[in-house]
Amino acid sequence: MEKDIKQAELAQRCSISASYLNLIEHNRRKIGGGLLLKIAQALDVDPAMFSETAEVELARSLEAAASAFSFTNPERDRAQELAGRFPGWARLIFAQQAELGRLQQVVERLGDRLTHDPFLSASMHNVLSSVTAIRSASAILANGGEIEPEWEARFHRNIFEDSQRLTDATETLVRYLDNENGPAEGSLPQDELDAWLANQGWRIEALEREPAAQLDTILDAADDLTTAAARDIAASFLRRYQDDVRLLPEASLLSALSETQDALQLAANFALPLPVIFRRLATVSKDSLPEGNPFGLVACDGSGTLTVRKPLPEFTLPRYGACCPFWPLFQSLQTPLTPVMQIVALSGQDKADFRTIAFAEKSYPLGWDGPATLQAWMLFQPVIEPDASRLRVGISCRVCAEQNCVARREPSVFA
Amino acid sequence: MTNKRVLLIEDEPNIIEAIRFILSRDGWRVDTHSDGSTALDAIRARVPDLVILDVMLPNKSGYDILCELRETTDVQDVPVLMLTARGQKKDRELAERLGVSKFMTKPFSNGEILSTVRELAG
Numbered sequence: 368m369e370k371d372i373k374q375a376e377l378a379q380r381c382s383i384s385a386s387y388l389n390l391i392e393h394n395r396r397k398i399g400g401g402l403l404l405k406i407a408q409a410l411d412v413d414p415a416m417f418s419e420t421a422e423v424e425l426a427r428s429l430e431a432a433a434s435a436f437s438f439t440n441p442e443r444d445r446a447q448e449l450a451g452r453f454p455g456w457a458r459l460i461f462a463q464q465a466e467l468g469r470l471q472q473v474v475e476r477l478g479d480r481l482t483h484d485p486f487l488s489a490s491m492h493n494v495l496s497s498v499t500a501i502r503s504a505s506a507i508l509a510n511g512g513e514i515e516p517e518w519e520a521r522f523h524r525n526i527f528e529d530s531q532r533l534t535d536a537t538e539t540l541v542r543y544l545d546n547e548n549g550p551a552e553g554s555l556p557q558d559e560l561d562a563w564l565a566n567q568g569w570r571i572e573a574l575e576r577e578p579a580a581q582l583d584t585i586l587d588a589a590d591d592l593t594t595a596a597a598r599d600i601a602a603s604f605l606r607r608y609q610d611d612v613r614l615l616p617e618a619s620l621l622s623a624l625s626e627t628q629d630a631l632q633l634a635a636n637f638a639l640p641l642p643v644i645f646r647r648l649a650t651v652s653k654d655s656l657p658e659g660n661p662f663g664l665v666a667c668d669g670s671g672t673l674t675v676r677k678p679l680p681e682f683t684l685p686r687y688g689a690c691c692p693f694w695p696l697f698q699s700l701q702t703p704l705t706p707v708m709q710i711v712a713l714s715g716q717d718k719a720d721f722r723t724i725a726f727a728e729k730s731y732p733l734g735w736d737g738p739a740t741l742q743a744w745m746l747f748q749p750v751i752e753p754d755a756s757r758l759r760v761g762i763s764c765r766v767c768a769e770q771n772c773v774a775r776r777e778p779s780v781f782a
Numbered sequence: 783m784t785n786k787r788v789l790l791i792e793d794e795p796n797i798i799e800a801i802r803f804i805l806s807r808d809g810w811r812v813d814t815h816s817d818g819s820t821a822l823d824a825i826r827a828r829v830p831d832l833v834i835l836d837v838m839l840p841n842k843s844g845y846d847i848l849c850e851l852r853e854t855t856d857v858q859d860v861p862v863l864m865l866t867a868r869g870q871k872k873d874r875e876l877a878e879r880l881g882v883s884k885f886m887t888k889p890f891s892n893g894e895i896l897s898t899v900r901e902l903a904g
Contacts, residue, residue: 382861382902387852387881402859488868492838495867496794499889503800506892518803525796 372409380409425450425457432464490540497533501526541683541766559597560604561676563589569677570650571608578612607646614639615647621655628657630724630746631706641706641726642666645746649677662748663721667696669741682713682721682747683762691761692774696745699725703741710750710757714769720757723747786903787811789830791821791847792865793839801834804892805899818842822850825857832903834895837866837873845880852881861902865890 374392378385381402391406426447433441450457504522507514514522573580582605592598615637623633634644649664663682666675671689678684690697695709707725727743761767764777788805792798793816802812815824818839825833833851837844844864852858861883866873869887877885884898 382883383859384878384882386875386878390879390881405859492867495888496797499867500794500796500800502889503804503892504796507800507803510892512807521799522803525799529796 377406377409381405425454425461428461428464429457432460435464435467490536493536494533494540497529497536500529501533504529537766541762556594556596556600557674557676559592559594560601563591563597563601564604564677566591568652570652571605574605574609574612575617575650578609578616580609582606582609608650611643611646614643617650620647620651624651624655624657628748631708640728641724642728642742642744645724645726645744648746660748660751662746664744664746665694665696666742666744667700669700671697671700674742675744679721679747679749681749685763685765689776690763691767693758693760694745695723695725695758696743699727699743699745700741703727703729711747711760712757714759714761714767720750721747722750785809785811786831787813787828788832788834788899788903789825789828790814790834791818791824791839791844792816792834792836794836800892801895804896808896808900810899816840818844818847821847822854822857825851825860826854829857829860831861832899833860833862834899835862835864837864837868845876848877848880848882863895863898863902 372380374388375385378388381388382405383402426449429441429446429450430443433439433443433446504525508519508522508526571585573585582602585605586592586598586601589598589601592601619637620633623636627633627636628648630641630644630648633639633648634641637644645662645664648662651662653659653661661679662677663679664675664677665673665684667673673684673690676684684690693711695707695711698709699705699707704727707723709723709725710720711723712720723745724747725743725745727741729739729741731737731739759769761769761772764772764775764779767775767779769775769779788810790798790801790812792801792814798814798816802814805812813824813828813830815821816839819841821835821839821842835844835847839847844866848862848864851860851862862881863884863886864877864882865886865888866877867888874885883902886894886898
């Protein structure tokens with residue numbers, strides 16, 4: 368194509384992309400009708416100039432096929448002769464070349480789909496679609512102009528619906544990204560331990576049945592624990608679990624639960640430290656609890672690093688990075704040996720509040736010579752009756768929608 | 783004011799309502815269609831001045847529809863504005879190779895979509 372104007376400019380004038388024009392130029396797209404007229408008009412030439420004899424066009428197509436498979440050394444100088452003498456064969460070659468191009472595009476499109484995680488792709492689509500609808504509707508309402516009351520009400524309703532959908536989609540996405548079965552599975556020893564415990568339902572049946580069971584035997588059967596570091600922290604976990612079961616066997620705990628589920632009361636009844644009660648309650652399956660309301664458990668050391676993470680479906684725990692500093696877990700670090708009870712509501716979730724009890728213990732593993740260590744525990748359970756004085760907290764700053772938070776460390780992705 | 787027709791192929795009802803409102807207020811006649819598998823039939827049944835095409839549609843993707851549209855003689859030169867939540871470079875490149883007139887990523891502003899529609903079909 369002779370050019371007095373640039374390809375991009377021509378494409379713009381004809382309302383097509385430059386790459387599509389490129390395909391037309393190289394005979395990879397046939398055109399006709401309005402587009403042909405537009406191009407001719409834009410180039411200021413007679414549309415008939417684009418029409419060539421069928422033979423020449425066929426020969427040109429053969430030339431394109433020859434270029435694509437030049438290693439077969441076709442007799443290029445005889446392409447027009449082939450098209451003239453054997454037009455049927457020439458058309459077959461052309462058709463195969465066109466079909467090959469089409470199939471390449473299909474493969475490309477399919478490959479593109481496969482390279483994307485389908486769940487992630489669908490979730491992001493939901494989030495962005497909701498944001499798009501909210502943005503458009505709110506701009507219509509905010510920018511003034513005459514809007515009939517019926518439309519106004521409709522856009523208000525749409526914004527409400529889409530914000531709800533956005534919340535749901537975001538929660539699903541965050542849960543997926545933070546889930547131990549997600550794409551980043553097992554990248555840290557703690558992740559390996561968490562995944563193994565999640566597979567066991569956060570209970571070690573062998574120790575529940577027989578507190579004197581051999582820990583090495585349990586560890587040997589734990590195929591999910593692949594790294595030495597993960598097995599090391601799992602061994603510590605099992606030793607503590609064994610001690611806890613000996614202090615409070617399951618039968619005694621279940622019997623007591625028919626009277627009360629209050630951890631403070633249970634600690635007093637059994638004359639045991641609160642963290643032991645927390646840990647034992649977190650092992651009780653949902654079906655064994657009087658109201659089928661399970662317990663989640665989280666623990667941290669003095670640096671705030673999470674060392675135990677048993678999440679609940681509505682109360683996910685961050686996989687990386689720090690948590691919300693307003694969790695009672697961290698508040699309890701400031702007042703060791705003093706239980707803190709607080710009803711909390713997770714930012715962005717209106718479905719459930721949680722009753723949390725946190726307790727920090729101080730120990731001196733090296734006696735008078737060594738530093739004291741702190742460990743805080745927080746037991747949490749969904750509460751059916753929302754409490755008006757609940758404290759609003761988040762999971763972590765990254766996914767928290769709470770605005771004007773005085774403790775915010777980094778902007779939210781929802782900002 | 784124009785009386786030209788835009789066919790909006792999108793499956794999100796609230797996005798449809800917003801775009802329909804914005805364009806109608808500007809004088810465009812807006813028809814809508816939500817099913818990917820019959821989208822090409824809808825375009826051919828009454829050829830619009832512009833197609834606004836979402837990528838993720840039920841039953842058939844916007845890329846497949848665009849590809850078929852550009853291979854179909856009677857509608858191949860209809861301008862297509864493609865909307866997508868996936869705005870990576872390779873998505874844009876794929877759409878351009880398939881013959882898109884303009885590629886726009888979600889979320890977009892109302893002004894942006896209005897000026898693009900005017901540019902492509904005004």
